[in-house]
Amino acid sequence: EAQVTQNPRYLITVTGKKLTVTCSQNMNHEYMSWYRQDPGLGLRQIYYSMNVEVTDKGDVPEGYKVSRKEKRNFPLILESPSPNQTSLYFCASSLGSGRGGSDTQYFGPGTRLTVL
Amino acid sequence: GQQLNQSPQSMFIQEGEDVSMNCTSSSIFNTWLWYKQDPGEGPVLLIALYKAGELTSNGRLTAQFGITRKDSFLNISASIPSDVGIYFCAGPPLTGAGSYQLTFGKGTKLSVIP
Numbered sequence: 001e002a003q004v005t006q007n008p009r010y011l012i013t014v015t016g017k018k019l020t021v022t023c024s025q026n027m028n029h030e031y032m033s034w035y036r037q038d039p040g041l042g043l044r045q046i047y048y049s050m051n052v053e054v055t056d057k058g059d060v061p062e063g064y065k066v067s068r069k070e071k072r073n074f075p076l077i078l079e080s081p082s083p084n085q086t087s088l089y090f091c092a093s094s095l096g097s098g099r100g101g102s103d104t105q106y107f108g109p110g111t112r113l114t115v116l
Numbered sequence: 117g118q119q120l121n122q123s124p125q126s127m128f129i130q131e132g133e134d135v136s137m138n139c140t141s142s143s144i145f146n147t148w149l150w151y152k153q154d155p156g157e158g159p160v161l162l163i164a165l166y167k168a169g170e171l172t173s174n175g176r177l178t179a180q181f182g183i184t185r186k187d188s189f190l191n192i193s194a195s196i197p198s199d200v201g202i203y204f205c206a207g208p209p210l211t212g213a214g215s216y217q218l219t220f221g222k223g224t225k226l227s228v229i230p
Contacts, residue, residue: 004158033218042122042204042222043159058217090158105218107158 002027004108006091012114013081021076021111023091031094032074033058033105034066036087043090049074081115088112122205122221129195130229137224138189139205148181148188149218151204159204163190197228 004025013019025032033048035058045058049068063085065077074093078085091108122139129135139148147166151159163174165181165188172179178191192199205221 035220040222043206043220045217045219048217059219092158104161104164105159107160110156110158 002106004091004093004106006089006108006111008111009109010112012116014116015082016080019078019081019113021078021089021091021113023074023076023108024072025074025091025093025106026072027093027095027106028071029093029095029106030071031105032068033092034064034074034076035090035092036060036085037090037110038087046076046089081113083115086113086115120205120207120219120221122224124224125222126225126227128227128229131195131197133195135192135195135199135226136189137203137226138187139221140187141207142186144185145188145207146185147207148179149206150177150179150188150190151206151220153202153204153223155201162203192226195226195228197230200226200228202226 007022030051034046035043037043044060046060046064047055047058047066049055052068052071055066055068068074089111092105094105120139120141149164150162152162153159162177163172163179165172168181168185169183170181176193181188202223202225204223206218208218
């Protein structure tokens, strides 16, 4: 089954404790992206990757890191989480053909992160 | 980044009624996308629009790409309870990186009363 998986689905942590949210897709997609969703703000893009070893900042990259060492994986790293990073996080992927991000983006199920 | 203004923010409608929501931008978009997010799930693409004036249907859903390229609307006909969710418009801003970024509207939360 074609899908985007994220782990963990739920995470409660404390300020300053490094964490990684994993994202994996099995569709051989070139393009992957991370979003955060907050009430009243909709979805905001954090980082995206157009291919292996190619990443770029989205609209709200501060406090986050990403890496794309393999095509299928795109982990989101919070080196020193803070309470304002409490949010619902989504990973997405798409084929990455000529239309780029306007390809059909497949979203993962979400990771609900709480930073105390 | 660019902003998409989506309205209304929320709607309560009776089952069987038609629904209309829209999205506007202060700048031109070359692509308009409409997504639906069910509770507890990630967004799913409903309709993609690529040309100004384009009118596209997907079952009971119809979306149009505005002639000015600064707006789009989504209509749902004969609503049913499973239409409940949050509907987002989205589009790639015109940047040097091409269309790899997506900007989302803040969403329209739809509630259907049986």
